[in-house]
Amino acid sequence: MLEVIALEKRFGETDVLKSIDLTVHAGELVFVIGPSGSGKSTMLRCCNRLEEPTSGAIMVDNERITDITRHDLDRMRLKVGMVFQGFHLYPHMSVLKNVMLAQVKALKRSKPEAEARAMDMLDQVGLAHKAAAMPAELSGGQQQRVAIARALALDPKVMLFDEPTSALDPELVGSVLRVMKQLREAGMTMVVVSHEMEFAREAADRVVFMDGGYVVEQGTPEEIFGAPKSDRLKSFLSRVSGHAPGARSAEHSDARPAAPQPEPAV
Numbered sequence: 076m077l078e079v080i081a082l083e084k085r086f087g088e089t090d091v092l093k094s095i096d097l098t099v100h101a102g103e104l105v106f107v108i109g110p111s112g113s114g115k116s117t118m119l120r121c122c123n124r125l126e127e128p129t130s131g132a133i134m135v136d137n138e139r140i141t142d143i144t145r146h147d148l149d150r151m152r153l154k155v156g157m158v159f160q161g162f163h164l165y166p167h168m169s170v171l172k173n174v175m176l177a178q179v180k181a182l183k184r185s186k187p188e189a190e191a192r193a194m195d196m197l198d199q200v201g202l203a204h205k206a207a208a209m210p211a212e213l214s215g216g217q218q219q220r221v222a223i224a225r226a227l228a229l230d231p232k233v234m235l236f237d238e239p240t241s242a243l244d245p246e247l248v249g250s251v252l253r254v255m256k257q258l259r260e261a262g263m264t265m266v267v268v269s270h271e272m273e274f275a276r277e278a279a280d281r282v283v284f285m286d287g288g289y290v291v292e293q294g295t296p297e298e299i300f301g302a303p304k305s306d307r308l309k310s311f312l313s314r315v316s317g318h319a320p321g322a323r324s325a326e327h328s329d330a331r332p333a334a335p336q337p338e339p340a341v
């Protein structure tokens with residue numbers, strides 16, 4: 076579904092991605108971990124050309140998106156949904172209008188069609204009852220779920236999540252992770268960059284460890300967290316957890332209480 080081939084990215088003199096190869100199969104949730112500055116976000120942003128790769132190729136749904144002209148980028152981006160740390164909702168528009176806008180503008184759906192799809196997606200993230208609200212009336216977790224509904228409404232083939240919970244208060248993280256978990260159960264192909272290691276253990280099909288612009292190691296959550304091979308991964312895990320590899324991390328023991336929100340059903 077998504078293939079990253081010999082991807083390199085340089086900012087000026089700095090080689091940020093040195094040669095990344097990664098294949099994400101349809102329906103897979105791939106979780107990307109690694110130290111700050113290792114290139115995780117840059118890799119994700121290259122996957123929908125928010126950053127232009129210096130060399131290498133990206134294939135999405137059998138289309139080589141690195142060959143697409145700038146003119147066709149908007150069409151390509153419809154295939155690749157992206158959810159950011161900040162929610163980027165339009166503050167002057169209702170929740171419903173936020174989820175409808177790109178459908179009407181980019182997909183040329185009629186307003187009734189876009190509204191029906193928006194209501195479906197809001198229902199899936201447990202927020203149909205907030206359709207008429209303005210973004211400022213919602214918690215951060217609810218706003219992020221609206222952002223997810225907005226991306227889903229465009230029928231993407233792949234969803235990319237760049238630190239989707241880092242801007243949230245701890246008690247709001249659970250509701251967003253629940254939606255992501257349900258999306259995965261519904262068969263969405265997802266690539267997630269996040270520091271939520273407990274979520275990676277529970278929900279990822281595969282965990283990819285990046286360091287210094289390379290994919291250093293990848294495997295199932297059991298392999299990565301329970302039996303890391305490389306010294307760099309072992310050292311990273313002990314830094315983020317303060318425990319020996321395989322132990323539950325300090326982050327994990329700081330259990331996220333479930334937010335008192337309606338249970339979303341994707």
Ligand SMILES: Nc1ncnc2c1ncn2[C@@H]1O[C@H](COP(=O)(O)OP(=O)(O)OP(=O)(O)O)[C@@H](O)[C@H]1O
Pocket residue numbers: 086091109110111112113114115116117118
């Ligand atoms: N637009 C840019 N111009 C110059 N350097 C950049 C740019 N974007 C990222 N970088 C650099 O690329 C490196 C990788 O950044 P990136 O955000 O991809 O790392 P990351 O692994 O996602 O880090 P974090 O976990 O802190 O978000 C960093 O050194 C960063 O300063």
